[in-house]
Amino acid sequence: MGPAAIGVDFGTSNSAAAVLSGGRAVMIPLEAGRETLPTAVFLDYAARATLIGSAAVGAMIEGRDGRFMRALKSILGTPLARERRQFLNRRLTLLDIVAEFLTEVRARAEATLGRPVDRVVAGRPVRFHSADPVRNAKAAEDLAECYAMAGFREVRFLAEPEAAARATGVGSGLGLIVDIGGGTSDFTLFEPAERGIRVIASHGIRLGGTDFDRMLSLARVMPLLGMGGQLRNELGPGLHVVPQALFHELASWEKIAFLYSPATLREVRLWARQAVEPRRLGRLVSVIEDEMGHDVAFAVEAAKLAANDHGSGAVDLSMVETGLRPVLAAADLAEVLAPPAWQIGLAIGETLGTAGVSPQDVARVIFVGGSSLLGAVDRQVRALFPAAAFERSDVFTAVVRGLALAAAET
Numbered sequence: 001m002g003p004a005a006i007g008v009d010f011g012t013s014n015s016a017a018a019v020l021s022g023g024r025a026v027m028i029p030l031e032a033g034r035e036t037l038p039t040a041v042f043l044d045y046a047a048r049a050t051l052i053g054s055a056a057v058g059a060m061i062e063g064r065d066g067r068f069m070r071a072l073k074s075i076l077g078t079p080l081a082r083e084r085r086q087f088l089n090r091r092l093t094l095l096d097i098v099a100e101f102l103t104e105v106r107a108r109a110e111a112t113l114g115r116p117v118d119r120v121v122a123g124r125p126v127r128f129h130s131a132d133p134v135r136n137a138k139a140a141e142d143l144a145e146c147y148a149m150a151g152f153r154e155v156r157f158l159a160e161p162e163a164a165a166r167a168t169g170v171g172s173g174l175g176l177i178v179d180i181g182g183g184t185s186d187f188t189l190f191e192p193a194e195r196g197i198r199v200i201a202s203h204g205i206r207l208g209g210t211d212f213d214r215m216l217s218l219a220r221v222m223p224l225l226g227m228g229g230q231l232r233n234e235l236g237p238g239l240h241v242v243p244q245a246l247f248h249e250l251a252s253w254e255k256i257a258f259l260y261s262p263a264t265l266r267e268v269r270l271w272a273r274q275a276v277e278p279r280r281l282g283r284l285v286s287v288i289e290d291e292m293g294h295d296v297a298f299a300v301e302a303a304k305l306a307a308n309d310h311g312s313g314a315v316d317l318s319m320v321e322t323g324l325r326p327v328l329a330a331a332d333l334a335e336v337l338a339p340p341a342w343q344i345g346l347a348i349g350e351t352l353g354t355a356g357v358s359p360q361d362v363a364r365v366i367f368v369g370g371s372s373l374l375g376a377v378d379r380q381v382r383a384l385f386p387a388a389a390f391e392r393s394d395v396f397t398a399v400v401r402g403l404a405l406a407a408a409e410t
C-alpha cells in the first residue's frame, strides 16, 4: 500500500485523526485508549523533549520544569504567532510549536496505520477571527504552513461544520450543524443531494468554551486574586484601581504561558505592596511566582463542567491558598453565559438569513463540539427551532470523521 491520506481536526481544545477504512471513517487513536487528545504541548526543559496531549497536561500538573501551552489555535493569524521566543536553548515561534504538535500527530498516525501518511484534509473554522477577513486569511495561511512543516506534502482544508455535515449522514429535510467548540462556533445548513449532501450556507464566529472559561474566571475568580481592588498612589495620597490587562491574560488559555517574566513579577509584587487589601493581590503574586496560571484555568474549566452537570462545582484553588475553593453554581453559569449564548443564537439567525431559510423549515439540528453540552447553549439553540428534531451523538468526532471521508476522495 502507498502513502495514506487522513483527516485531521486540529481543535482549540482537542485534536483527532481519522481515515477511511472499509468504506467507513475510522478513528486513529493518537493516545492509548482515547479517540481524541488534548491540544496541549509541554516543552520539557529537563528532558529536552516536546510532549503533547495528556502527557503534556500531566507534566504541567506535576510541575515539571518547562513551558506548557494550550489553545494554540487561537493565536493563528495574530502577530504573536510569528514572534520568536526563547524556550531554554531554542528560539521558536508558536507556529513552530504547532508544527511540532502536528508532526507528532502524523508520526502516531503512521505508526498505527503502518504506512506513510503524506496527505491530509484538515479542518478549519469557517472564521478564525469573526470580524477581520485579513486576519482570518492569515490564520488559514499560518495553519497551512504548520501542516507543511509537519511533513504533509498535500494539504486541503474543509470547514469544520461542513465536515461534520458529511459525517452526519443525509437524513431528510434541511439539516443544521451547530458546532460549539473550544475556540469557535460554526454552523452549516445543508440538504440531502443526489450524492451525499449539499451545503447551503456556512457561518462562524470566534466564540467557544475557552471564552466561556475566560468569562467565568473574570467574573468569579480573578476578583479573588485582586482584580477590581484598589492601590495606594505611589506619590501623594489617593487610590487607583489595579490595572486590568494582566487579569484578562491570566484568564485566557492562549496567553497564560507568556505571563511569566521577571518584569511581570516585579509589577505584581509592587501592586501587592501598594494594595489596600494585600491578601488578594498576594495570591496573584503566588500565581505568577509559582507559574500556576494554567492550574487556575483548569480549575475554572473543571468547575464549569461540574456546575453544568451537577448544579454546582468548586473552583479548587487550594494550590494558591489552603481552603480557597469558591463555588460556581448553575445560576452563575446561567448568568455569565447568557450573553455569549445569545451571540450564538444571533449567529445562527445570520446563517439562516443568508440562505433565506426560516427556522420553521429546519428539520434537524445536529449538535457538535464539547461546548454544545452546556445547558445555557443547548437551551438557547432549542428555543430557536420549534419544529426541529435535535441530535447529538459523536460531539467530539463528527468533524474528523467527515474530514476522513473527504480525504478519501482524491
Ligand SMILES: Nc1ncnc2c1ncn2[C@@H]1O[C@H](COP(=O)(O)OP(=O)(O)OP(=O)(O)O)[C@@H](O)[C@H]1O
Binding pocket: 010, 011, 012, 013, 014, 015, 039, 073, 160, 180, 181, 182, 183, 184, 185, 208, 209, 210, 301, 305, 308, 368, 369, 370, 371, 372, 373, 374, 395, 396
Ligand atoms: N461535558 C461538557 N460540558 C460542557 N462543556 C464541555 C464538556 N466537555 C467539554 N466541554 C468544553 O468543550 C470545549 C472543547 O470542545 P471541542 O473539543 O469540541 O473543541 P475543539 O474542537 O477543540 O475547538 P474548536 O473546534 O473551537 O477549535 C472546551 O471548552 C471544554 O471545556
Ligand SMILES: [Mg+2]
Binding pocket: 011, 012, 160, 181, 182, 369, 399
Ligand atoms: Mg472543533
